[in-house]
Amino acid sequence: MIVRWRLAWILLCLLPVVALAGARGEVRIGHRVTVTVEVARTEAEKVRGLSDRDRLAPDRGMLFVYGAPVRPLIWMRGMRFPLDILWIRDGRVVDLVRGAKAPAPGEAPQEFAPSDDAQYVLEVPAGFAERHGIAVGDRAEIRLEEEKAR
Numbered sequence: 001m002i003v004r005w006r007l008a009w010i011l012l013c014l015l016p017v018v019a020l021a022g023a024r025g026e027v028r029i030g031h032r033v034t035v036t037v038e039v040a041r042t043e044a045e046k047v048r049g050l051s052d053r054d055r056l057a058p059d060r061g062m063l064f065v066y067g068a069p070v071r072p073l074i075w076m077r078g079m080r081f082p083l084d085i086l087w088i089r090d091g092r093v094v095d096l097v098r099g100a101k102a103p104a105p106g107e108a109p110q111e112f113a114p115s116d117d118a119q120y121v122l123e124v125p126a127g128f129a130e131r132h133g134i135a136v137g138d139r140a141e142i143r144l145e146e147e148k149a150r
Contacts, residue, residue, distance in 0.1 A: 025144035027122055033132040037063040051078030061124040069117035076109040082126035087118035088140045096136055099126045
C-alpha cells in the first residue's frame with residue numbers, strides 16, 4: 001500500500017513537468033507542405049533545441065518562438081545531423097539557410113543569423129527546403145496547440 005502511495009505521489013509531482021513538455025504545432029509553407037513541429041518557447045528549450053539527437057523525421061521540425069521580431073542567432077552546438085533553417089516573420093519566410101552542417105568532433109559549431117528580423121525560426125532536416133521548393137518570400141502559416149499548463 002505504501003509503495004502505491006509513493007508511486008502516486010511521484011506521478012503527481014511529475015504531472016506539471018509532463019504537461020509543459022513537448023508543445024506541438026504545425027507550419028504550412030507555401031500551400032505545399034506541412035511540418036509537424038516541437039515548439040521551443042523558453043530560453044532553456046531554445047538553447048537545447050535539437051542538440052544531441054541522432055536524426056529528425058523528414059516531415060518534422062522544431063519551431064523557436066520569439067515574442068517580438070528579433071534577429072535570433074542559431075548555432076549548431078551538439079548537432080549530429082545537418083539542417084535547413086528558416087526564419088519567419090509576418091507569415092513569410094524572410095531568410096533561409098540550406099544544409100547547415102553539424103560540427104565534426106572537436107570542431108567549433110557554426111552560427112547562423114538572419115538578414116532580417118524574425119518572430120520564428122524553423123529547423124528541418126537538410127534538403128527539406130530544396131525538396132519542397134521553399135524560398136524566401138514563401139507564405140508560412142503557423143498553428144500552435146493551446147498550452148493549457150502555461
